[in-house]
Structure formats: structure tokens, C-alpha cells
Amino acid sequence: MPAATTTSRIPRTVWALGFVSLFMDLSSELVHGLLPLYLVGSLGASMLAVGLIEGLAEATALVVKVFSGAISDYLGKRKGLLLFGYGLAALTKPLFPLAGSADQVLLARLLDRVGKGIRGAPRDALVADVAPPEIRGACFGLRQAMDTVGAFLGPLLAILLMTLLDGDIRLVLWFAVLPALVSVACILVGVKEPEASRPSRQLRSPLRFRAWRSFPAAYWWVVSLGALFSLARFSEAFLVLRAQDAGFSTTWIPLVMVVMAGFYMLSAYPAGKLSDRVSPTGLLAFSLVLLIVADLLLARADSPALLLAGVALWGLHMGFSQGILAALVAETTPTDLKGSAFGLFNLASGAALLVASVLAGWLWQSLGAASTFLAGAVFCVATLLLLALRRR
Numbered sequence: 545m546p547a548a549t550t551t552s553r554i555p556r557t558v559w560a561l562g563f564v565s566l567f568m569d570l571s572s573e574l575v576h577g578l579l580p581l582y583l584v585g586s587l588g589a590s591m592l593a594v595g596l597i598e599g600l601a602e603a604t605a606l607v608v609k610v611f612s613g614a615i616s617d618y619l620g621k622r623k624g625l626l627l628f629g630y631g632l633a634a635l636t637k638p639l640f641p642l643a644g645s646a647d648q649v650l651l652a653r654l655l656d657r658v659g660k661g662i663r664g665a666p667r668d669a670l671v672a673d674v675a676p677p678e679i680r681g682a683c684f685g686l687r688q689a690m691d692t693v694g695a696f697l698g699p700l701l702a703i704l705l706m707t708l709l710d711g712d713i714r715l716v717l718w719f720a721v722l723p724a725l726v727s728v729a730c731i732l733v734g735v736k737e738p739e740a741s742r743p744s745r746q747l748r749s750p751l752r753f754r755a756w757r758s759f760p761a762a763y764w765w766v767v768s769l770g771a772l773f774s775l776a777r778f779s780e781a782f783l784v785l786r787a788q789d790a791g792f793s794t795t796w797i798p799l800v801m802v803v804m805a806g807f808y809m810l811s812a813y814p815a816g817k818l819s820d821r822v823s824p825t826g827l828l829a830f831s832l833v834l835l836i837v838a839d840l841l842l843a844r845a846d847s848p849a850l851l852l853a854g855v856a857l858w859g860l861h862m863g864f865s866q867g868i869l870a871a872l873v874a875e876t877t878p879t880d881l882k883g884s885a886f887g888l889f890n891l892a893s894g895a896a897l898l899v900a901s902v903l904a905g906w907l908w909q910s911l912g913a914a915s916t917f918l919a920g921a922v923f924c925v926a927t928l929l930l931l932a933l934r935r936r
Contacts, residue, residue, distance in 0.1 A: 555675065557670065560731075560733075562690030563734065564727050567724070569693075569695045571634075571723040572695075576781070577698060577699040577800075578706075581788065581794060583646055588646075589646040591785070592905040593646055595903075595904050597653060598781045602898070604894070608657075609662075610888060610891040612662045616665065623735055626670070628659075628663070632655065641718050665886035668882075671874075685814070685815060685867040687867075696808075700802050759885060767889050768930070769869070769930065773927060774896035775897075775927075776832070777900070780801070782904055787799070787851060804858055804859040806856075809859075819867075824871070827865075828865055828931060831864035838857035839921035840917070841857065842858075
């Protein structure tokens with residue numbers, strides 16, 4: 545199918561959700577590109593503390609998705625939960641520049657990620673609701689690509705503001721508030737739910753074994769795969785801290801997130817579209833090879849050029865994995881349980897990400913930065929073996 549034909553068939557709601565993600569990610573990545581430096585440099589946090597904060601924050605978001613997905617299935621409506629989740633995230637943005645300790649940053653991160661958790665599964669379920677089955681991968685890839693446009697622009701804005709404001713991190717963090725509010729406005733104006741959306745007959749607990757039996761074995765394979773992917777890929781905060789080790793100045797450290805998001809952005813939609821035509825398992829295996837090479841480069845990174853090469857491959861790995869995993873969840877679950885399915889998928893991924901981030905912080909603090917990335921490469925190899933067994 546020609547590219548122009550495919551994109552013209554993508555529903556308006558998918559485009560609207562893409563812009564919602566774009567502006568919120570612009571806001572969030574402006575903060576995240578500087579937050580590890582703020583924690584370590586200004587607030588005196590240790591590497592283990594950074595890993596714990598990032599792991600708890602991201603795991604919280606993924607656990608909350610479990611319940612928001614089930615609630616959206618019960619209501620048969622997703623937009624209200626999207627407004628609540630994105631609105632809460634917007635309200636937390638002023639808490640970061642106001643924080644005076646690592647504990648306060650943790651509180652702000654947790655509240656921000658609760659908002660992400662509330663909106664995440666209903667948003668993915670809404671994409672699945674409105675996406676035509678023959679271009680579902682392209683729809684997920686487009687939303688993911690627009691999300692990464694925001695992730696690309698956020699650190700760029702951070703660099704510009706750090707230059708103009710003489711490296712005042714606290715002042716720069718205030719600029720994250722406006723794009724977060726624009727994201728909420730996009731939901732109000734652009735997101736429309738399908739008229740055929742029907743509520744589930746009962747509120748199913750996502751933690752009940754009986755509810756889990758409604759999902760086929762193929763879905764649980766995707767859940768296991770997603771957890772292993774999260775275990776192999778710890779928090780991106782460690783990429784920011786690695787840039788500091790490689791000799792980047794404070795002003796230019798967000799360039800790491802710009803490069804990662806740029807390669808993620810350029811690959812997410814083509815990878816999603818390609819997954820509609822070829823085996824998604826093969827594309828996921830390719831993404832793991834990219835991550836292994838990225839980890840090996842980052843473990844040895846002793847110059848800005850080597851570090852940016854590793855970060856670029858990390859971004860390509862994200863583009864060839866995240867949208868495809870979401871499309872696989874959508875394809876392997878019943879129509880009326882997609883919110884719960886995305887929630888359970890994210891619960892497993894959240895638990896793995898918490899373990900991975902804490903382990904990464906402990907390894908960095910105990911054995912050095914290289915050990916953190918080498919451990920990530922080992923988990924990638926384990927995930928590749930699982931994919932090989934599945935294909936066989």
C-alpha cells in the first residue's frame with residue numbers, strides 16, 4: 545500500500561492522540577533531559593537513588609495502567625480517563641522546579657507517572673478501537689512517532705533555554721508547564737470516541753485469575769516478551785548521566801535525548817507499517833541486536849562521538865520495538881478487554897523496569913558505568929533466545 549494512501553486512511557482520532565502525546569512528551573522530556581543532573585548535581589542524590597526514583601516512577605505508571613485499562617473497558621469510554629491522566633501530569637510540572645530535595649522530586653515523579661498510568665492503557669485501547677485492522681501497526685507506529693517528535697523537541701528546547709538562561713536548571717524546568725496544558729486542550733478539541741464503543745457487562749478485576757483466563761496463550765507470550773524487553777532496557781536517565789561521564793557540558797547533555805528521540809521518531813512509523821507486512825517477531829529480534837550493539841558502545845564510550853553512536857542505536861531499538869509490541873497486544877486480545885490487556889502488559893513491564901533500573905543504579909555505583917550497560921546486553925541476549933524458541 546502506498547504511504548500516502550495509508551496515512552490518509554489513519555483515523556482523525558489517532559492523529560489527535562498523536563498531537564496530545566507530542567505536546568506532553570515535549571513537556572516531559574524537557575524535564576527528564578535535565579532531572580538526573582538536577583538530582584545528582586544540585587540535590588546530591590546517589591546513582592542508586594537515581595535508579596530507585598526512576599524505577600519507582602516508571603513502575604508506578606505501568607502498574608496504574610492495569611486498573612485504568614480495566615475501568616475503561618467497564619465504562620466503554622476512554623476520553624474521560626485520558627483527560628484525568630493528562631491533566632494530572634500537567635498539574636505536576638510546577639512541582640519539579642519547586643522541589644528542594646530528592647524526596648520531593650520523587651513525589652513529583654510519582655504523581656506525574658500516576659497521570660501517565662491513568663492515561664496509558666485507555667489511550668492505547670482507543671487507538672485499537674478506531675484503527676482499521678489492516679493498518680493497525682501503522683496507526684500505533686504513527687502515534688508512537690508523534691510521541692517521539694515531542695521527545696525530540698523537548699531536549700532541544702532544554703538546550704536552547706539552558707543557553708539563554710545561563711544554565712539555570714530550576715528556571716528552565718518552569719517552561720515545561722505550557723506544552724503540558726496544550727496537550728490537555730488537544731484532547732478536549734480533537735479526540736472523538738467511536739459511537740460503537742460499548743461498556744463491558746461487569747467491572748472485571750485485572751488481578752483476578754478468572755479474568756486472566758480470558759486471554760489466549762499468544763497474549764501471555766507477548767506479556768513475557770514485553771517484560772524481558774523492559775528488563776534489558778533500564779531508565780534513560782542513565783544515558784544522561786553517561787553523557788556527563790563522556791565529557792558533555794551541562795548545557796549540552798540534553799543532546800543525548802535529542803539524538804535518541806530523533807532516531808526513535810524516524811524509525812517508529814516505518815517499523816510499525818512494516819510490521820503489517822512482515823513478521824513482527826523478526827523486527828523485534830532486529831531491535832534487540834541494535835540494543836546489544838548500543839550497550840556495547842555505551843559501555844566503552846570514552847568520547848562524545850562514541851556515546852552518541854550508542855544513543856542513536858538505542859533510539860532505533862525503541863522505534864523497532866515499542867509500537868510493534870503494542871500492536872501485538874491489540875492483535876492477541878478480545879475487543880471488549882483491550883484496556884485490561886494493555887494494563888496487564890504494562891504491569892509486567894513495570895515490574896521488570898523497576899528491577900532493571902535499581903539494578904542499573906547499584907551496578908553503576910558498585911562497579912562503574914560499563915557494568916550497567918554490559919548487564920543490559922546480557923538481558924538482550926536472553927530475550928533473543930526466547931524469540932528464537934518462539935519462531936522455531
